[in-house]
Amino acid sequence: MDRTSCRYAAKKTDEPHIVERLKELAQQKRRYGARRLHVLLKREGLVVNHKRTERLYRNLGLSIRTKKRKRLVNALRLALPVPARPNEIWAMDFVHDSTNGGRRVKCLTVIDLYSRECLAIEVASSLPGLMVARTLTRLVECREAPETIVVDNGPEFTGRALGEWVMEQGVNLAFIRPGKPIEKITYNFFRTFEKTVASFWFN
Numbered sequence: 001m002d003r004t005s006c007r008y009a010a011k012k013t014d015e016p017h018i019v020e021r022l023k024e025l026a027q028q029k030r031r032y033g034a035r036r037l038h039v040l041l042k043r044e045g046l047v048v049n050h051k052r053t054e055r056l057y058r059n060l061g062l063s064i065r066t067k068k069r070k071r072l073v074n075a076l077r078l079a080l081p082v083p084a085r086p087n088e089i090w091a092m093d094f095v096h097d098s099t100n101g102g103r104r105v106k107c108l109t110v111i112d113l114y115s116r117e118c119l120a121i122e123v124a125s126s127l128p129g130l131m132v133a134r135t136l137t138r139l140v141e142c143r144e145a146p147e148t149i150v151v152d153n154g155p156e157f158t159g160r161a162l163g164e165w166v167m168e169q170g171v172n173l174a175f176i177r178p179g180k181p182i183e184k185i186t187y188n189f190f191r192t193f194e195k196t197v198a199s200f201w202f203n
Helices: 003-007 016-028 034-043 050-059 129-142 160-169 190-202
Strands: 089-098 104-112 118-124 148-151 172-175
Touching (some): 016 050, 034 050
Parallel strands (some): 089 148
Antiparallel strands (some): 089 104, 104 118
16 A cells, blocks of 8 residues: 555545635526536636536535426317318328438428318428428418418427418417327328328338
């Protein structure tokens, strides 16, 4: 055994002034976590290792209690309407597939629930809400806007871009209930239509 190891005496690293300064900064910056408080202490030359700051932060009970964000709902999830004529109710959904090279591809499919006509198929590697709104704009230029569009609760359909578009066009969005994908298949054909589109484009 080395002599220095026998004679080594542990040094106290938690100086009171560091603890007090950490408390003061936590009171001044109430929304700061351990990482941001460590930067402030390091600027003052009090600490070097971030693990030390995190340990003091945890032992002092300074952790911030996070509040879970509530998800906003754009429309009431009522019973899905039944179309009585063409161009009254549309339905939108995404088809996911990949190319031979392994690249992911998304297809936005828009259909008329009464006539079962495919109104549009938008294919791209990424289809955010803005592109969904642009696709609907092109459809409205060729035909009359529907009264209702049935969609699921995906981020592309619950985002701001589509919300602003339906307000401008005066169209209602009918959301299915979360965890109830079968509601979207009101006439038991939408999923079969998706598989047909995928096989047509990628096989």
